[in-house]
Amino acid sequence: MSSEALKCQCCCEEENDQQKYDRIAEIIDKYKKREGSLIQVLHLSQNIYGYLPLELQKFIADRMDKPLSEVSGVITFYSFFATQPRGKHTIRVCMGTACYVRGGKKLVDRLEDILGVPVGSTTEDKKYTFEVARCIGACGLAPAMMIDDVVFKQVNPDKLESILAKY
Amino acid sequence: MINLTINGKSVSVSEGLTILEAAKQNNIYIPNLCYLEGVHKFGSCRLCVVEVEGARTLQASCMVPAREGMVVRTNTEKTRKARKTLYELILSDHPKDCLSCERNQSCELQEMGNTLGVTDARYEGEKSKGRIDISPSISRDMSKCILCRRCITVCNQIQNVGVLNAQNRGFETVVGTAMDLPINTVNCAYCGQCTIVCPVGALKETDAIQDVWNAINDKDKRVVVQVAPAIRVAIGEDLGYEPGNIVTGKLATALRELGFDDVFDTNFTADLTIIEEGTEFLTRVKEALTGGQATLPMITSCSPGWIKYVEHSFPDKLDHLSTCKSPHAMLGALAKSYYAEKVNVEPKDMYVVSVMPCTAKKFEVSRPEMQNDGVPKVDAVLTTRELAKMIKEAGIDFRNLDDAPFDNPLGLSSGAADIFGVTGGVMEAALRTVYELVTGRQLPFDKLHVTPIVGLQQVKEAEFTIEDPIEAYKFLDGVTVKVAVTSGLSGAKILLDQIVKGESPYHFIEVMGCPGGCISGGGQPRPTTPEIRQKRLEAIYREDEGKTLRKSHENEYITKLYKEFLIEPNGHKSHELLHTHYTKRGKFNEYITE
Numbered sequence: 164m165s166s167e168a169l170k171c172q173c174c175c176e177e178e179n180d181q182q183k184y185d186r187i188a189e190i191i192d193k194y195k196k197r198e199g200s201l202i203q204v205l206h207l208s209q210n211i212y213g214y215l216p217l218e219l220q221k222f223i224a225d226r227m228d229k230p231l232s233e234v235s236g237v238i239t240f241y242s243f244f245a246t247q248p249r250g251k252h253t254i255r256v257c258m259g260t261a262c263y264v265r266g267g268k269k270l271v272d273r274l275e276d277i278l279g280v281p282v283g284s285t286t287e288d289k290k291y292t293f294e295v296a297r298c299i300g301a302c303g304l305a306p307a308m309m310i311d312d313v314v315f316k317q318v319n320p321d322k323l324e325s326i327l328a329k330y
Numbered sequence: 331m332i333n334l335t336i337n338g339k340s341v342s343v344s345e346g347l348t349i350l351e352a353a354k355q356n357n358i359y360i361p362n363l364c365y366l367e368g369v370h371k372f373g374s375c376r377l378c379v380v381e382v383e384g385a386r387t388l389q390a391s392c393m394v395p396a397r398e399g400m401v402v403r404t405n406t407e408k409t410r411k412a413r414k415t416l417y418e419l420i421l422s423d424h425p426k427d428c429l430s431c432e433r434n435q436s437c438e439l440q441e442m443g444n445t446l447g448v449t450d451a452r453y454e455g456e457k458s459k460g461r462i463d464i465s466p467s468i469s470r471d472m473s474k475c476i477l478c479r480r481c482i483t484v485c486n487q488i489q490n491v492g493v494l495n496a497q498n499r500g501f502e503t504v505v506g507t508a509m510d511l512p513i514n515t516v517n518c519a520y521c522g523q524c525t526i527v528c529p530v531g532a533l534k535e536t537d538a539i540q541d542v543w544n545a546i547n548d549k550d551k552r553v554v555v556q557v558a559p560a561i562r563v564a565i566g567e568d569l570g571y572e573p574g575n576i577v578t579g580k581l582a583t584a585l586r587e588l589g590f591d592d593v594f595d596t597n598f599t600a601d602l603t604i605i606e607e608g609t610e611f612l613t614r615v616k617e618a619l620t621g622g623q624a625t626l627p628m629i630t631s632c633s634p635g636w637i638k639y640v641e642h643s644f645p646d647k648l649d650h651l652s653t654c655k656s657p658h659a660m661l662g663a664l665a666k667s668y669y670a671e672k673v674n675v676e677p678k679d680m681y682v683v684s685v686m687p688c689t690a691k692k693f694e695v696s697r698p699e700m701q702n703d704g705v706p707k708v709d710a711v712l713t714t715r716e717l718a719k720m721i722k723e724a725g726i727d728f729r730n731l732d733d734a735p736f737d738n739p740l741g742l743s744s745g746a747a748d749i750f751g752v753t754g755g756v757m758e759a760a761l762r763t764v765y766e767l768v769t770g771r772q773l774p775f776d777k778l779h780v781t782p783i784v785g786l787q788q789v790k791e792a793e794f795t796i797e798d799p800i801e802a803y804k805f806l807d808g809v810t811v812k813v814a815v816t817s818g819l820s821g822a823k824i825l826l827d828q829i830v831k832g833e834s835p836y837h838f839i840e841v842m843g844c845p846g847g848c849i850s851g852g853g854q855p856r857p858t859t860p861e862i863r864q865k866r867l868e869a870i871y872r873e874d875e876g877k878t879l880r881k882s883h884e885n886e887y888i889t890k891l892y893k894e895f896l897i898e899p900n901g902h903k904s905h906e907l908l909h910t911h912y913t914k915r916g917k918f919n920e921y922i923t924e
Contacts, residue, residue: 217509221918224508230492231516231918235508239498246509 183211184222191226201227201237205244214245242294250285250292252330254278256308259298265305266320271295273320277327290330334400349391349402350378360404361413363442364478365392366527368860369488372479376416377442380404388412413446422453424530425460425473431531436856438529439476461504465513466693467520467536472504475532481505481524488845490820491639493518505532517642517917519819521635521843522689522713522852535689535853538710539720545681545709546589552673553681554665555590556658556740557581559597560687560751560848561714563869567855567862568718569728574865576873579733584721585685586734592669595736596684597743599660600750600759602891603632604882606908607654608764609899611838612803619805625649627814627829627836630756632656635690635843635852637912639819644826645914645921650839653909657750658684658691659700661740662707663907668895669740682708685717687751687851690843699910713853739887745874746882752870753817753847754783754790757840761813762881768796768803778880779871786846786863788821789814791836813838818845 187208194200208223209215215223215238224231238244256262256270271282278286278293285292301307304316315326333342336353343352348371353360362378365371371392379388383401388409391402403409420439428434460473477496482505485494493516497506507516525533545553562578571577585593610628617624631637631652640647655663662684666677684691688711694700695708712720721728735741746762749755758780765773774794775781782792793812796803814836816825822841828834844851849866850858879885896903914921 220508225917230486230495231508232493232495232497232506233486236495236497239509240496241499 184219186211187219187222188226191223195227201229201234202241205234205238209244214247214249216246216248220246245292247285248289250289252290252311253292253294254308254310255294255296255299256282257297257299257301257306258295259302259305261302261305262298262307265317267295267306267308269320270306270308270318270323273323277323291327332396332398334396334398334402336402337404343396347396349380349382349389349394349396349400352396353391353402353404358404360391361442361445362392363438363476363529364480366480366483369527370478370480370483372483374478375420375476377413377446379409379412379416381406381409410446414448417443417446417448418451418453420476421448421451422455423458424476425457426451431474432534432537433531437531456501458501458504461506461510463513464536465518465520466696467689468513468518468522468525469534469536470506470513471532472506473532474530475505476530477503477505478529479505480527480529481533484523484527488818488820489519489521489523490823491517491519491521494524515919517639517915517919519635519639519642519843520690520693520852521639521819523844525689525852526850526854526856526858535713535716536692537716538692538712539716539723541710542683542712542720545683548681550679551681552591552675552679553589553683554592554594554669555585555683555685556594556596556599556661556665557585557685557717558658558687558751558848559600559748559755559870560851560854560866561685561717563751563866563873564687564849564854565714565718568715569721571729573862574869576869577728578873579735580728580731582736583731583734584726584728587726587731588720588724590683592665592737592740594661594665594740595743595747596658596661596686597747597750598736598740598885598887599657599664600632600747600756601743601882601885601888602660602908603654603657603750603756604746604759604763605888605892605899606660606904607631607652608760608767608882610652610654611760611764612768613900615811615837616805619809627834627839628652629839629841631910632750632756633690633841633843633848634688634694636819636822636841638690638693638915639822639843640826640841641913641915642917642919643823644830645916647826647829648912648914650829651912653905653911655700655908655910656691656694658686658711659694659707659910660908662695662700664740664891666702666705666707667907668891672739677702678705681710682706684708684711685714686711687714687848687854688844689713689852691853697913699913714851715853715855718855739890742879742885742887743877744879744882744885745877746880748870748874748877751848752867753786753842754780754815754840755847755870756842757783757792757813757815757838759882760838763883765794766881767883768799768806770800777875783813783815783840784871786817786860786867788818788845789816789824791815811838812836813840815840817842817847819843821845 190207194204220234224234258267308315331342341356360378364375373390373393378391380391381403382389463470486492545551566575566577614624629650662682670677692711746759762773783790791814795810796806799806846863850863
């Protein structure tokens, strides 16, 4: 595997690709004998690498002795796995039923304007990855959105710019 | 045994069966689409729903086990209505271009609509994104896919290759390769087993029919055709015969009526393969036993699906493969040299067509090592299914054709060549010749069948001790030769893993890429059920036993070929025309530099 192809595209500088792959390899070796551990491995790998590009999927498939198509099948099934580099922060607007009826869609439209990218993508400066979520369990606070792990409640579209200004 | 009631009838079945299987054993048919007996149980289409007393909802009978005291109704207004609705929902996302679809009248979805009495298609919705992916062997049109996932099961569980799996989620779900890579860039073996089980027009062989018509129509081309051993016992199924009928003679006549100039038999070069491969084997054994550096076990190389698999999965073990080309590639090479000279035709004016039970052979002929200065030795490969289509398209009344022989000098064959079409056959054919060559005596088995390696088991083995060999093979005196045979790529993995670990006890291994061998190749008529496979197998052995010639080395045209042209087995000319080399690919094609 050429190191060029594995060039890190996320924002962490402290660890090089080889070190990340080594850590992922350790995780795989720990988990691979357990039935159904692929999701855990992918989760931890994404935490280390930032996202799951094809080269990394191959590395995981090979080391777990699973078909590549199975690994990619799991990754593309779950929306929390990303195959493209992600932004520094992840914005998730809730589009569950309660948030939807309380104006979640308006938040999405306004964010698309502000960020200049459609939902499901990452801004050019790699600052934000912008997604929708299917109910984050905060229906009483609708419409809600999250930036990374922080939940923002009863968001008004006009408040969005000031929320983003904190990041 | 457990007792249950189906449609008011008390039945008793063995434990572990599903409701669908229990019903079938008692002659009750429950409509089903995705289910594939003995292969695929997934419950994706839901058409097999039944009413079970006490259950809140309709149950998918292919998934629910039959239980003691169960009361099942398969044929109620509710189940019939539900099936129709479910069917219409499948249709809502289907292109419905049936009249111009290649599976028209051989489509399981179409047939099911008829069975269910569906006369309406009420739901018209958004269509899934179609993905068209064409490789040298297999073409995929995902707009036609109904997500039954049979192909996923054969690719992963049966063949242990796993290039196909469900990708994405919900309405976006598509059966595909990792990250939607084109199939010709992944480790697909091109075995084509997925094209056999696909119920609709989503997976099929890459069409060569028009290319072949064009060649036939070209007045300046000498068009040569050859047919593989497994075609003669299977093509009848697509032309109105019951499985297990041998139609060799009619097949030769049909090919002439289609306009081919020379009708040859791949069997001839199967006999030749035995001479070349047998000689190679004896050379390797001699070297190994006399302190030389020979790689054993030697493994057969006539199945191109197997070859591509091993190039991807065991790229460091390619020196175990016999260097012999597959029989049809040998025939192509001889047609464009030996035969072309005889009839005074320039090789470039000759067009060689192979009719094969195989989709992988379509890729095989495109390999650079199968070409000579960019001119392929075999120009086109048709599957059994494609040839049957051409015969129908030409309006040939196949059943009423006269029987005719193949053309010489590339047409005569022994029974040993016929059994190339079935698992264990190449090994048996090789042993018939090698044993006799070494000992001067006939292979000591009833009707020459090496019974331990006959049949459809996954891995078979045999051994025998060489006693009292002729002078030239004294080094083999007292040696116990061990052989193994497998078919299907899961079996191949078992035997290759032994080699990797250094634990393989064998001298010679036969591997066929498809389970059962070429009789159930990826290009054979649909369906290939266990019963049909068994009937094709029996037919192959009948064809063998019906011949006066039973051993490859007794074929007089082979003797003549060596005398006039090749000079000697494994000689200079043989190496140039009949032998090849392999390509390290790796699981992710990491060894391929392009």
